Structures are given as structure tokens and as C-alpha cells.
Amino acid sequence: MDMLMFQLDKAIHTPLYEQLYAAIKSSIIERKIQTNDKLPSKRKLADFLNISQTTVELAYGQLLAEGYVLSKPRVGYFVEDIDTLAYVDMEEPSQNISPEAVQIAIDFNPGQIDTQSFPFTTWRKYMKDSIDEEKAELLLVGNAQGEYELRQEIANYLYQSRGVQCSPEQIVIGSGTEQLLPMIVQLLENEHTYAIENPGYATTHYIFKQQHQSTVSISVDDDGMDIKELNQSNATIAYVTPSHQFPTGAILSASRRVQLLNWASKNSHHYIIEDDYDSEFRYTGKPIAALQGMDQEGKVIYMSTFSKSLMPSLRIAYFVLPPKLLEIYNEMYNYYTCTVPRIDQHTLARFMQDGHFSKHLNRMRKIYRRKLEKIVTQFKLYGDKIIISGEQAGMHLMIKANHPLNALELSQLALTNSIRIAPIDNYLVTNHSDYNQHLLLGFGGIPESKISSSIDALMHAFGFKKEY
């Protein structure tokens, strides 16, 4: 078989590998792909569908685990004779396998937050106030950069909590990092090469590619992005997550911060995009101030989001522009309309103004810290089977499993036990053998009361037994 044509939708929540797995599985069941057919190689199918090889690998791995295909070492994957599979009922309506085929009971996806502690009553009050008849003007289009009241609250918050120096005029509000990053790419005008962390936040990689920008991956170690490697590269823009590197959790060390700022000052086209996505939640030591506050030359574009601190569905994020780029913004985006509904912006502004945002953060910090402590305590019961890192901040940590299987295989094993946990491979831009055994454990969405049992379930899926 030359190729497999499937429509995969990057916009929906279902991971691409699940969509691909479900599509191939349906084709096998419906006999569109015949027994003994050889599936395309992972590389070819990945190129053809414009997805990563890891995505194809995960889909093939799941089909293999469920017996739809068999693997011949160094030859490829072949379709099994499904007549011999007792559990495939050709008459069942479930032939139209939905992409949601795999039921997830425990989700360690890092995009989840704690939904049990949201102050619904307070939020409802401010939302109600915002749609009051007295605020009829909110029915009309507002400021392109976002409501001034909200930008003012954000500027105050950033100064007090993150050491970011900016005025409301420098802030641009939009519906998510995904929507704002392409704007930044446009603002930077020239052709650039974007340095991205490896491993890193996969979404940014897609965005830079979709915007036809070149990218270069830069290694990450315990001190964050390797600035020596950055200096040796041809990168002109560096995208970094200095306060809590995604996904390793490393914090960019003080000396590397200075080196990074020096890298930016040595060329007028160089800029740093600082993604400060989850810095509200730091559990040990003092909060780490943002890089933007150290920048004397207007080289840092600071960005953050309310996706972690409040809720990902709110779709409110923002960036802070240095003066030179603000001028370009004012010329380039004078036709623009802000993408966030004004009523939501006013609700959030009032929520912040009356101190509820800080209160909520303090409360959530305690909850996430307790969850984290429980995770650490529970893993300790399994001796040296699991090594944890990146647990000083945020809602995810990295675990290294001392297991004969690699992280990709372990994540598949977890999936067959209805547990979703991603291998760090999913976040690698280029292969890096240092991360063969590492997985990303997001704990935001697991209720506190279920943390210990969820860790036990994961350890059980990996075949680990308690040692204490």
C-alpha cells in the first residue's frame, strides 16, 4: 500500500494519534485495508499527512497493542487477519469507531486545571454586572488591544507579582497564546529563524511552521535553554519558558538569563519571546521574577495567559510589547478588532480589581501544592522506580521511569489501562535520547482525593509494586 489518506483535525481536542488510530482501525474493520497489507512506513505517512512521526508511531503502537496489525522487525507493520479476533463484531454499530474510542479514566494531560475550586458565585456576580443595561455600550466593539480597565489590572498585577515593567498601552489582549503568537510573528516582520526549546511546547512549533518561519531546536538541561547552543545557532528570535520550562520544569538560571539578554542585545533584529504561562504557581523559594523586568533594551516580548490561573476555556491571554514593536503594532494593526468578548474582559477586570484574582491564586496555589506533595509521597512508596523533576512550580512535573520499556511504550501501556500520560517524546522537536524514559505528568485536573489512587493505578499499569 502506498499511502493512507485520512482527514485529521488539529483543531479538536482528540489527540492526532487517537484520530489516526481510529481511522486506520475503521478501515481495517470495514475491509478498506486488506489482511496482510503493509502499512506505509511511519516516516512516509508522517510526511504525507503532515504530522509528526511520533503521532504515527503512537497510532501504530495502539493498533499493535490491540492486535489489528503485527510488526515484523525491520520490515514494517502488516494488517492482521481480523476474522481471528474474537472481539470484532462486524455487525455492531460501533464499526463507525469514534475518535474518542479510548475511554480515559485518569488523565495526566498537562492542559487540565482543578475544576472543583472555581469561585462560580463570585464570577457569576461580575458576569451579571457586566451584562447590566447600564453597560449597554459593551454591546459595541471595544478597544483593539483589549479593554483599558483589564489592561490596567494586568499591568498592576504584572508589576507586583512578576516584576514586569509596563503600561496598559503596551499590552495586547487576545484569545490565547495560539492566537497571539502569529500576531507577534507578523510584527517581527523580517524573515527570522525561531529558536525553540527541545523538548518544548509543541503548539509553538506548529505555529511558527504554519507562519512559514524557520525554526532551530535548542537543547534544554537542568538550567533551562542552552544559551551556548543558541549563540552558535543562526536563530534571531528565541522563544523561551524561563520561569518553568515546558515540559521539563527547569528554571532558567540567573547566569543564563543574563547570557540570553546579551544574545538579544548583540543584534538589532534579535528578540526574546518570554512565555510566562504558569508562573503564578511556584511552591518552593521566592517567586522568580520575569526576564522582562531585567531587560533594559526593549528586547523581551512578554506573554502570559489566564488558561492556567483561571480556566483554559476563558481564552484570554496577552502580550506586552517593547516600545519599538508597539510602534509597529500601532501601524500594522489599526484595522484590528480584539478577539475576546468585552463582557468577558469586564468580568475579569472587575474580578481582579476587587482582589478576587489574588485570592483565587492563593487558594489554588495551596491546592496544587497539596496535590504535588501527595504525588511525591506516593511515588516514594515505589522506591527508586520513579525519579521526579520540575516539581517546584506549575501543574505538571516530569517523571523518569526505571523500566525496561521506554516512555512511548509505557504511555501505551497506561492507555490500555485507561490512563493518559504523554511521553516527553511528544514534545521533542528533534530526537534526544536523554528523554527516552521520561513522561509528563500533569496533575491539575486530578481531584485531590484521587491523587494517591491515580498514582497507584499508573504504577500498577507499569507493573511496579510498592516497596514501602
Ligand SMILES: Cc1ncc(COP(=O)(O)O)c(C=O)c1O
Ligand atoms: C507553554 C505554554 N504556553 C502557553 C499555554 C497557554 O496557551 P493558551 O493561552 O493558548 O491557552 C500553555 C498551556 O498549556 C503552555 O503549556
